[in-house]
Amino acid sequence: MSLAVIHTRALLGVEAPCVQTEVHLANGLPAFTIVGLPETAVKESKDRVRSAIVNSHFEFPQRRITVNLAPADLPKQSGRYDLAIALGILAASEQIPSTQLNNYEFIGELALTGELRGVRGAIASAKACVNANRVLICPKANEPEAAFCAAQNSLVASTLLEVAAHLHQRVSLPNPEVNLAPQSATSYPDLADIKGQLQARRALEVAAAGGHNLLFFGPPGTGKSMLAARLGGILPPLSNDEALDVATIQSIIGNSQPELWRQRPFRSPHHTASGVALVGGGGQPKPGEISLAHQGVLFLDELPEFPRSVLEVLREPLESGRVSISRANAQVEFPAQFQLIAAMNPCPCGYVGDQTQRCRCSPQQIARYRQKISGPLLDRIDLHVPVATLPISDLHSKPQGECSATVRARVEHCRAHQLQRQQCPNSQLKGNLLQEHCSLDLASKNLLAQAVTKLNMxxxxxxxxxxxxRTLADMAGEAHISATHLGEALNYRALDRSQQL
Incomplete structure (x- = not known):
């Protein structure tokens, strides 16, 4: 009887499972058994592993084989265990040296020919290996993820035979080599395309500079969606840690486009999306739209058309920056530090308050329409900005405004100042930090107190x-908040002012 144990701490990035393979003499026909809560894809690995070993010119043991995926109470899924199972069988049957297995972690799905296929979540595996000071051996298809996270702690292979030769110390597997281009804002639409709408453009820059949530409202066709689509182009580039978080989430869902990993995500789900689609979930919990928008933008167009129950699931993540998904057999926490930007019409037909006076909606219809957005959710949106219809003369003759590159330079300078002063954007100021960096003089305190009382904030x-x-003061290069900054901030709370409802 022979027993081979392969530690695979990196397989899930969180747990510490291991593959135990036992080969011993069988009474009767050989049997191949996998235990440890394997799902269907894992159970089917028996046939993939058998064919891969034979086609790689190894001998498949004609004995009873038991593969234990420990811990037994953790469900195992996908084909990521194939390589570890195959190596466990080869080590237990003494066809490769088992002592070498202690130096590595293994992930990879096997083809019937013995070739290695890529798996999801390779970046999470590579991060776990870095934390555990281990070396990861992964498929060549996962080379971009391994290079992005831990090029020096990873090796890549194309076949099972190459991994076996490396363990025999006959050849050395290479480190991943992929040159990732820096973040480029050229993929975002340019802000220069927007004519007029000076207040909305200003609000967009304020939102980008401080990381604030923003709601545009106004008649159809005024440019609300166009403005929102240009937010990503004026946001500062991702830091290395932020880019690694974004790339990890993209790796989990199987996005193998490394050129997008250094760009801030921009997610725009349709209003028919469910609550699970937004926050994540499922039998085996997976990230939803708010996690896919981590360190980026979540754009909800036609906000009142979303079911109210769906919008309500955003309330906790908007405050905490993460979402916890609990199931009977698992509890998973995903990051969700996103910037919400939304757009809506002011009434069902969209024309209430328009100069053309085309609206025929009754007050009851308007009230029901706006009540689809709850007060607690609206309270979590920092800026409520009207976007009015442009006169036809402005559409013909209005020159283009500033381009995204010019605005982005100012935003980067403002955001860098915030990070140097408090190590976070202004939108994340809480507790003592909020009191320290947002102190007011007596006149400003009185102004804010009157506004809060009048608006029932x-x-x-x-x-x-x-x-x-605080963001407006930073944009003006001033150390202290003045009444001017407070007045402009209050002006951006249009939906709190009852005379405009």
Whole structure:
């Protein structure tokens, strides 16, 4: 009887499973058994592993084989265990040296020919190997992920035979080599395409500079969606840690486009999306749209058309920056530090308050339409900005405004100042940091107190006014918040002012 144990701490990035393979004499026909809560794809690995070993010119043991995927209470899924299972069988049958297995972690799906195929979540595996000070051997198809995260702690192989030769110390597997281009903003539409709408452009820059949530509302065709689509082009580039977080989430869902890993995500789900689609979930929990928008933008167009129950699931992640998904057999936490930008019409027909006076909606219809967005959710949106219809003369003769590159330079300078001062954007100021960096003089305190009382604002709304005011002061290059900054911040809370509802 022979037993080979392969530690695979990197397989899930969180747990510490291992593959135990036992080969011993059988009474009767040989049997190949996999235990440890394997799903169908894992059970089917028996046939893939058998064919891969034979086609790689190894001998498949004609004995009873038991593969134990420990810990037994953790469900195992996908074909990522194939390579580890095959190596365990070869080591237990003494066809490769088992002592070499202690130095590595293995992930990879096997083809029937013995070739290695890529798997999802390779970046999470590589990060786990870095933390555990281990070396990861992964398929050549996962070379971009391994290079992005841990090029020096990873090796890549194309076939099972190459891995076996490396373990025999006959050849050495190479480190991954992929040159990833830096983030480029050219893939985003240019802000220069927007004519007029000076207040909306200003609000967009404020939102980008401080990381604030933003809601545009106005008649159809005024440019709300166009403005929102250009937010990504004026945001500062991702830091290395932020880019690694984005790439890890993209790797989990199987996105193998490394040129997108250094760009801030821009997600725009349709209003028919379910709550699970937004926050994630499923039998085996997977990230949803808010996690796919981590360190980027989540754009919800036609906000009132989303079911209210779906919108309500955004409330906790908007505050905490993460989402916890609980199931009977698992609890998973995904990051969700996204910037929400939304657009909506002011009424069902869209023309209430328009100069043409085309609206025929009753007050009850307008109230029902706006009540689809709850007060607690609206309270979590820092800026409520009207986007009015442009006169036809402006469409003909209005020159283009500033381009995205010019605005982005100012945003980067402002954001860098915030990170140097408080190590986070203004939108994330809380507790003592909020009190320290958003202190007010007596006149400003009186102004804000009057506004909060008149508008019936909550404590959360009060804090968000302070954060936006802090961003406006930073954009002006001033150390302290003045009444001017408070006034502009209050002006961006249009939906809190009852006379405009």
């Amino acid at each position: 909550s404590a959360r709304g009060y804090d968000r006014i302070l954060r936006v005011s």
